[in-house]
Structure formats: structure tokens, C-alpha cells
Amino acid sequence: MHMADALISPEVGGAMWAVTAGLVAWSAKKLKEDPDEGRIPLMGVLGAFIFAAQMINFSIPATGSSGHLGGGMILAALLGPYAAFLTLASVLVVQALFFADGGLLALGCNIFNMGFFSCFVAYPLIYRLIAGTGRNRNRILAASVLSSAAALQLGAFSVVLQTVASGISALPFGTFVLLMQPIHLAIGIVEGFVTAGVILFVLKARPEVLEAAGDRTRLRGVSLRTVLAGLAAAAVLTGGVLSWFASAYPDGLEWSIAKTTGSEELASPGEGIHSTLAGLQEKTAILPDYGFRAGSGDDGAAEASEEAAWPNPDMGTTVSGLAGGAMTLALAGLIGFALRRSAGARK
Amino acid sequence: MSGSIERNLSALAETSDAPGSGMVKSLDPRAKILVTLMFVVAVTSFGKYEVSRLMPFALYPAAMAGLSGVSPGRVLKRTLIAAPFILLVGLFNPLFDRAPLLRIGPLVLTGGWMSFFSIIARSFLAVSAAVLLVFTTRFDSLCLGLERLGTPRVFVVQLLFLWRYIVLFMEEARRMVRAHTLRSWGNRPKISPKVFVSMTGTLLLRTLDRAGRVYRAMRARGFEGEIRMLRPLSFSPSRDGLFLLVWGGYFLVCRLVNLPEFLFRAAAGP
Amino acid sequence: MSHHYLEVRDLRYAYPDGTEALKGISFRLEHGEACALVGANGAGKSTMMLALTGLILPSGGSVDVGGTVLSKKTAGDVRRRIGFVFQDSEDQLFMPTVFDDVAFGPLNQGLSEPEVRKRVSEALAEVGAGHLEERPTYRLSGGEKRAAAIATVLAMLPDILILDEPGSGLDPYGRRLLVHMLRNFRHTRLIATHDLDLVLDVCPRTIVLHEGEVAADGPTDEIFRRPDLLERCRLEVPFRMQN
Numbered sequence: 001m002h003m004a005d006a007l008i009s010p011e012v013g014g015a016m017w018a019v020t021a022g023l024v025a026w027s028a029k030k031l032k033e034d035p036d037e038g039r040i041p042l043m044g045v046l047g048a049f050i051f052a053a054q055m056i057n058f059s060i061p062a063t064g065s066s067g068h069l070g071g072g073m074i075l076a077a078l079l080g081p082y083a084a085f086l087t088l089a090s091v092l093v094v095q096a097l098f099f100a101d102g103g104l105l106a107l108g109c110n111i112f113n114m115g116f117f118s119c120f121v122a123y124p125l126i127y128r129l130i131a132g133t134g135r136n137r138n139r140i141l142a143a144s145v146l147s148s149a150a151a152l153q154l155g156a157f158s159v160v161l162q163t164v165a166s167g168i169s170a171l172p173f174g175t176f177v178l179l180m181q182p183i184h185l186a187i188g189i190v191e192g193f194v195t196a197g198v199i200l201f202v203l204k205a206r207p208e209v210l211e212a213a214g215d216r217t218r219l220r221g222v223s224l225r226t227v228l229a230g231l232a233a234a235a236v237l238t239g240g241v242l243s244w245f246a247s248a249y250p251d252g253l254e255w256s257i258a259k260t261t262g263s264e265e266l267a268s269p270g271e272g273i274h275s276t277l278a279g280l281q282e283k284t285a286i287l288p289d290y291g292f293r294a295g296s297g298d299d300g301a302a303e304a305s306e307e308a309a310w311p312n313p314d315m316g317t318t319v320s321g322l323a324g325g326a327m328t329l330a331l332a333g334l335i336g337f338a339l340r341r342s343a344g345a346r347k
Numbered sequence: 348m349s350g351s352i353e354r355n356l357s358a359l360a361e362t363s364d365a366p367g368s369g370m371v372k373s374l375d376p377r378a379k380i381l382v383t384l385m386f387v388v389a390v391t392s393f394g395k396y397e398v399s400r401l402m403p404f405a406l407y408p409a410a411m412a413g414l415s416g417v418s419p420g421r422v423l424k425r426t427l428i429a430a431p432f433i434l435l436v437g438l439f440n441p442l443f444d445r446a447p448l449l450r451i452g453p454l455v456l457t458g459g460w461m462s463f464f465s466i467i468a469r470s471f472l473a474v475s476a477a478v479l480l481v482f483t484t485r486f487d488s489l490c491l492g493l494e495r496l497g498t499p500r501v502f503v504v505q506l507l508f509l510w511r512y513i514v515l516f517m518e519e520a521r522r523m524v525r526a527h528t529l530r531s532w533g534n535r536p537k538i539s540p541k542v543f544v545s546m547t548g549t550l551l552l553r554t555l556d557r558a559g560r561v562y563r564a565m566r567a568r569g570f571e572g573e574i575r576m577l578r579p580l581s582f583s584p585s586r587d588g589l590f591l592l593v594w595g596g597y598f599l600v601c602r603l604v605n606l607p608e609f610l611f612r613a614a615a616g617p
Numbered sequence: 618m619s620h621h622y623l624e625v626r627d628l629r630y631a632y633p634d635g636t637e638a639l640k641g642i643s644f645r646l647e648h649g650e651a652c653a654l655v656g657a658n659g660a661g662k663s664t665m666m667l668a669l670t671g672l673i674l675p676s677g678g679s680v681d682v683g684g685t686v687l688s689k690k691t692a693g694d695v696r697r698r699i700g701f702v703f704q705d706s707e708d709q710l711f712m713p714t715v716f717d718d719v720a721f722g723p724l725n726q727g728l729s730e731p732e733v734r735k736r737v738s739e740a741l742a743e744v745g746a747g748h749l750e751e752r753p754t755y756r757l758s759g760g761e762k763r764a765a766a767i768a769t770v771l772a773m774l775p776d777i778l779i780l781d782e783p784g785s786g787l788d789p790y791g792r793r794l795l796v797h798m799l800r801n802f803r804h805t806r807l808i809a810t811h812d813l814d815l816v817l818d819v820c821p822r823t824i825v826l827h828e829g830e831v832a833a834d835g836p837t838d839e840i841f842r843r844p845d846l847l848e849r850c851r852l853e854v855p856f857r858m859q860n
Contacts, residue, residue, distance in 0.1 A: 007437075048513045163436075170462060193540070198551060328606060335413070490713075
């Protein structure tokens with residue numbers, strides 16, 4: 001359920017980063033208002049615990065697949081929403097940096113998708129409502145399953161929205177949703193059961209732990225209103241950024257959507273960078289390409305058919321561009337190699 | 348994210364000490380972070396069908412790897428980790444986007460394929476930049492750079508504590524899984540949900556105990572709520588500023604100008 | 618400077634559920650003395666050491682550290698004077714690098730930057746770990762961790778050192794270094810350990826703890842020549858003295 005840099009546009013990525021940064025800052029502020037010395041080491045080691053636990057795969061009976069623990073709900077139950085969010089975020093940062101899990105631009109999306117919904121939505125609104133901080137087994141089970149499922153559904157849907165809004169993937173909204181939601185529903189339910197299991201395990205062995213956590217997790221300020229405000233801000237920010245970019249570069253967003261639906265008509269080139277480059281590419285594209293045609297006898301016919309197959313000379317890559325691209329790549333590699341040799345020689 | 352513990356432990360060990368050397372390592376982390384971000388933004392800002400115009404960006408990871416002595420093989424290996432998922436999603440593109448876009452002789456490439464290749468190129472570029480950042484900057488230095496760039500202190504402290512204890516916990520998890528393997532049948536015995544729950548539950552209890560002990564150790568050395576560190580960072584305008592300007596400028600040029608076309612035209616010449 | 622003494626009078630501690638862990642312990646350590654604390658697991662060694670540093674507050678009796686009597690108010694002050702080396706170095710080294718960890722105490726003491734740096738390099742030199750300053754803490758060997766942990770405590774210039782199982786997990790070479798280090802410290806030292814041969818090497822005096830009480834307190838070789846006492850307290854004669 002990770003977003004990747006390869007599928008994201010800077011507008012969407014940037015907008016989500018803004019939202020995530022805001023959430024991080026807000027959580028930090030909330031934690032400052034509620035000083036708890038012992039929380040610092042607790043967050044640190046719980047983060048390491050979640051990180052390690054996520055690597056242990058377990059097999060889901062009746063299916064062939066394996067599952068792993070997300071951990072958001074457990075963190076929220078032990079730390080409260082703000083500290084849990086920061087802990088989850090830190091785990092995702094480390095994963096993004098060390099394990100190339102997605103990417104740096106997409107990190108903002110990932111922290112939001114996996115952190116916001118579990119810590120600020122599912123935990124306070126579902127888990128706490130059903131299970132509170134009590135010890136009733138059935139309530140804990142129901143709460144875990146429902147909140148995990150909800151968190152994953154919302155997170156998965158977020159991924160769909162972010163991917164489609166970015167316009168890099170050609171997967172249509174409908175198909176994507178149909179793929180993501182059911183899978184994540186299953187994952188969410190399984191994770192809910194496992195989460196309940198772990199919570200009950202800890203409860204049985206060390207009942208006072210959850211009581212201590214109960215003090216720590218007093219939900220200050222996280223009400224339905226706050227959550228809705230957060231979601232609204234995210235929506236407004238994302239929508240705003242997207243529409244601003246869309247108007248500046250009408251080509252970009254609409255054009256790629258048009259492409260996805262298969263239409264060959266190019267929307268009229270807008271102002272700005274793209275049209276300049278369009279002109280540039282048009283001028284430079286025509287001449288070198290003749291040299292590439294295998295049988296250069298039928299220039300006229302070839303030219304005509306090329307035109308038909310090439311409705312958008314200002315977008316995408318031309319053949320000469322590809323050749324140039326290959327040269328550039330080789331050049332980059334050579335430079336890198338040369339630098340390495342000289343660095344090695346200097347040692 | 349799941350993966351074999353062994354693989355992740357070795358991946359962590361590989362990058363933990365920033366094996367890159369020399370001038371790249373001595374750059375201020377803030378400069379490296381900002382350049383990496385500019386790079387990623389530039390690369391992902393291209394239209395979905397751009398492929399060749401992404402190529403000049405390869406100079407950055409190539410140069411960084413070269414200057415710091417990091418082997419390209421290692422970087423490549425890392426970028427391939429996230430590849431399967433991206434490939435999966437990317438492969439839908441040729442399926443849904445069938446409008447022909449480019450003709451090379453008898454070969455017709457549809458928009459779907461162009462965007463697929465674009466996705467692959469983006470993935471490699473963006474991920475390699477992140478990988479190089481980690482290879483050339485030790486994590487604690489990175490965190491302090493983030494703090495100077497405005498990240499809240501409590502989050503930075505959290506990142507540092509996490510980094511400090513990750514390996515320990517992964518090793519503990521590995522021991523538990525090994526113990527389970529030794530007592531189970533089959534080549535790669537599966538962990539049932541029930542076993543997983545008790546494993547994880549035990550790990551969690553130990554975690555809570557450790558948190559208590561670490562807190563005690565902190566108090567024993569005078570901790571009263573604030574983590575104090577002595578880590579000055581120095582931004583040198585000549586070295587770090589130049590680094591920022593040169594690469595930022597290069598990315599801007601690559602973004603605005605179609606270098607490959609120019610290059611080819613220049614080479615193909617008269 | 619004869620005030621680095623530690624005087625314990627009728628120290629008591631009970632767990633929240635009521636079990637008595639310490640049932641009235643009394644002893645006095647003089648300035649510069651090296652004393653071992655031995656006893657079976659569960660005899661109360663760790664609990665006692667935590668109580669001495671004020672990390673847990675005793676339920677009865679008194680602890681006098683060089684003139685400062687331990688109470689909730691003076692706990693911070695007491696901790697400044699007592700350097701406690703924990704059994705598990707992983708608990709004690711929680712900062713990203715060795716430098717950060719050793720600097721942690723002095724920084725909390727409010728020292729200036731050059732002073733902190735001086736304390737760090739001196740403490741690391743004292744344990745022979747100067748070369749480890751920039752190392753990430755998780756990348757240390759067992760012996761290196763132990764040395765670094767001791768340095769984190771030394772950097773605070775404590776009057777009294779309390780060490781909980783300092784030799785555990787060390788290989789023979791590391792252990793030898795540790796013994797050498799402990800013998801050369803000038804601090805008042807209280808060392809809890811199962812390594813009875815280390816006791817012979819380092820501590821002229823030994824306190825034997827059994828079920829929360831002091832079973833014996835005297836010169837080390839005398840204590841180890843009493844097999845009935847050792848048997849009762851679930852101890853053994855040190856290997857060196859056997860046969």
C-alpha cells in the first residue's frame with residue numbers, strides 16, 4: 001500500500017507533504033503541552049519494535065498468502081494518537097531511506113495514508129468508542145478488527161486518489177478502486193485479528209500496562225470535529241494545488257487524462273513552458289528522423305503515416321530524443337566512472 | 348513493509364556507516380537533503396510520456412556515486428527492491444493506454460508503453476537519489492540536518508532513538524524466528540497467526556521493559572525532560588552553497604531544455 | 618576529601634504488591650573503598666542498588682551519600698554523586714553515537730561546550746575507548762559497549778561508582794581489561810557480581826546479601842573461607858580458591 005515516487009506527480013506529492021508536515025508539527029506541539037519524560041524512550045523502542053515486528057511474516061490459514069502487522073492500532077493504544085503518529089512516521093522515514101520503500105516525494109503520502117487514518121481516525125473514533133481502555137475481550141476484538149479494516153480502507157482509497165490525481169499511471173479510477181479496496185479489506189480484517197491477539201496477550205501477562213497506557217492516551221483535542229477539519233484541510237490543499245497547476249499547464253493534467261481515455265485530439269496548447277518546448281521540438285524533430293527510416297524510398301508515404309501516428313509532437317519522446325537520451329545516459333555513466341577512478345586514484 | 352529479516356539487517360548494516368567517502372561525505376547534510384529533494388521534484392514533474400528527457404538526470408546519481416566511491420552495483424541493487432510493485436502497477440499502462448505515440452521504423456510504441464518506460468526511468472532515478480543520500484550521509488547527521496531545516500525536535504529525537512535501537516530489535520526478532528524454525532518441520536516453516544501473536548506479544552513485553560530500563564538510565568544521568576546534544580553543523584557557502592547552486596541549476600536546465608535532442612543534433616551535426 | 622562515603626541504615630524496600638525485597642540493610646563504605654556485593658539471584662542486589670541511587674525510593678531506612686541524605690528532593694543531587702553502571706549496556710547507551718552518550722550526563726549538568734568536550738575525551742581515555750568517539754552505539758562489540766557505558770558515567774565525575782554485573786557478557790580479554798580498570802579507579806566502588814574471581818582481584822571487602830538481608834560483611838578472603846555461609850547463601854568458593 002505504499003505510494004512510489006515513480007507514480008506520483010510533484011503537485012500531489014508536495015500537497016501531501018504539506019499536510020503531513022502540518023500533522024507532524026501539530027502532533028509535536030500537542031506532545032509538548034503534555035510533558036511525559038518516559039515517553040521519549042518508549043516511543044523510540046516501540047518504533048524499533050514495530051519495525052522489527054513488521055518483518056515477521058505469518059501465514060494466513062486457508063489462503064496461501066502471508067501477512068504482517070501494520071502496528072498503528074497497537075501504537076495508538078499504547079501511546080495515544082499524537083505520539084503514535086510520530087512513531088509511525090519515524091518508522092516510515094527509515095523505511096523510505098534505508099529500504100527504498102517507495103520514495104522521498106511519496107513519503108508524505110505514505111505517512112498520511114498509513115498514519116493519519118489509523119491514529120487520528122480509526123483509533124479515536126472506532127477503537128476507543130468500542131473498547132475504551134477496558135479489558136473486555138470481545139470489545140477489544142471487535143474494536144481491533146473494525147478499526148484496522150477502516151484504517152486500511154481509507155488508506156488504500158487515499159492511494160488510489162493520489163495515484164489517479166498524479167496522472168502517471170494509466171490505471172483508471174474504477175479499476176484501481178476495484179483492485180485495492182477488496183484486497184485491503186481482507187488485509188485489514190486479518191490485521192485486526194492479529195492486533196487483538198497481541199493486545200490481549202499483553203493484557204493477560206501485564207494488565208497494568210494498558211492501565212498506564214490509558215493515562216497516556218487521554219484523547220485531548222482529537223474529536224470528530226478536529227478530524228474532519230484535518231481531512232477538509234487535506235482536501236482543500238490538494239485540490240487547490242492541483243487546480244492551480246492544471247490552470248497554469250492545461251496540457252499536463254487534462255491531456256494525460258485525455259490520453260488515458262484514448263482520444264487522439266490534443267487540447268489546444270496552453271501558455272507557458274510546454275508550448276515553447278512544443279515549438280522547439282517540432283522544429284528539431286523533423287530533420288534527424290529521416291535518417292532513421294530503414295527504407296528511405298517512400299519518404300512521402302512514410303511522412304504521412306508518421307504524422308498520423310504522431311498526433312502530439314510536443315509531448316513524449318521523439319526517436320531522436322531516444323537516441324539523444326541513450327547518449328546522455330552513456331555520458332552520465334562515463335562521467336560517473338571517471339569520477340570514481342579519480343577519487344580512487346586520489347586515495 | 349515486510350521482508351526477510353536477514354536481508355534487511357544486511358541492508359541496514361551496509362548503509363549505516365555511510366560507506367561513501369571523501370568530499371561528498373563532508374558536505375553539510377542540509378545541502379545534500381535539499382539537492383535530493385530538488386532532484387526528485389524535477390524528475391517527477393515531467394509529463395507521463397517523457398523518457399529521453401529524464402536521461403540527463405542520471406548524471407546526478409552517477410556523479411555522486413563516482414565522487415563518493417559508492418559502487419553503482421550496490422545502488423542498483425537497492426533500487427531494484429521496490430521494483431516489483433512499481434512494475435506491477437506500471438504494466439497496467441500499456442493495457443489501458445493504446446494510442447500509438449511513436450514510430451521507430453516498423454515498431455510502433457503506444458502511449459502506454461512510453462509511460463511505462465517513463466515510470467521505470469523515474470523509479471530508478473528517484474530511488475537512486477534517495478539511496479545515495481543514505482549512502483553518503485550517516486543517519487544521525489541526516490536527522491540533525493533535518494532539524495536545522497525545521498523538523499520538530501521531538502520527531503528528530505524519535506528518529507535518532509529509533510535508529511539506535513532498530514538493529515537490536517531486528518536481531519531479537521531474528522532470534523525468535525530462528526528458534527521457531529529450529530522447532531518446526533519443513534524447509535521454510537510458516538508462522539501461524541497464533542504463534543505470531545505470542546512472538547510479537549513477547550517482543551512487545553520485552554520492549555516495554557526495555558523502555559523502563561532506558562528511562563532509568565536516562566534519569567540516572569540527570570535527564571529531566573530535554574535531550575541535549577552537542578552537534579554543531581557548519582554550512583560553508585563556498586562548498587555547500589556551490590553544491591546547491593550547481594546541481595539546482597543543472598536540474599533546472601534539464602527540466603526546461605530538451606538536452607538529448609540538442610545533444611543528438613549537435614552530434615549528428617551537418 | 619574524605620566525604621565520598623556511603624552510609625546505609627536499615628534500608629527497606631517493598632514492591633507494590635507488598636513483597637519485601639530489602640529487609641533492613643545497614644553498612645558503611647569509606648572513601649575510596651572497593652567493596653563487592655554478592656548473593657544469589659533474587660537476593661536483592663539490583664533492588665538495593667536502584668534504591669541507593671534514588672531510582673526507586675526506599676520504603677524505610679536511610680541512605681547517606683557523602684553527607685546528602687536521600688529523599689525525593691535530593692534524589693537528583695544524589696544521582697550526581699553516584700555513577701551507576703547498569704547490567705545491560707544496551708540500556709545505558711541510548712544516544713546515536715558514543716560521543717553523544719558520554720556527553721549526555723555533562724550536558725545535563727549544565728556544563729559549557731568546551732568543558733563537555735573535555736569531560737568526554739577524558740572519560741573515554743580513562744576506559745581506553747578514545748577511538749570510539751564517533752562510532753554509532755549500536756555498532757560496538759560487547760567489551761566496547763561496556764567501556765563506553767562506564768565512560769558515560771565517569772564523565773559526570775561521580776564520587777561513588779556502583780556497577781551491576783560489569784563482567785557479564787565479556788570475553789576473557791575484555792574481562793581482564795575490566796579488572797584492570799576497576800582496580801585503578803580511585804572512586805569509592807560497590808560492585809555487584811557473580812564473578813567471584815573478579816571479587817578476589819578487585820575488592821578487599823565483600824557484603825553477602827541473602828533474601829533481602831546482609832548475611833555477612835567483611836574482608837573478602839575471610840568470607841570465601843566460610844563454606845557453610847557460602848552454601849547457605851547459594852554461593853560457591855571462587856574457582857581460584859577451590860582445591
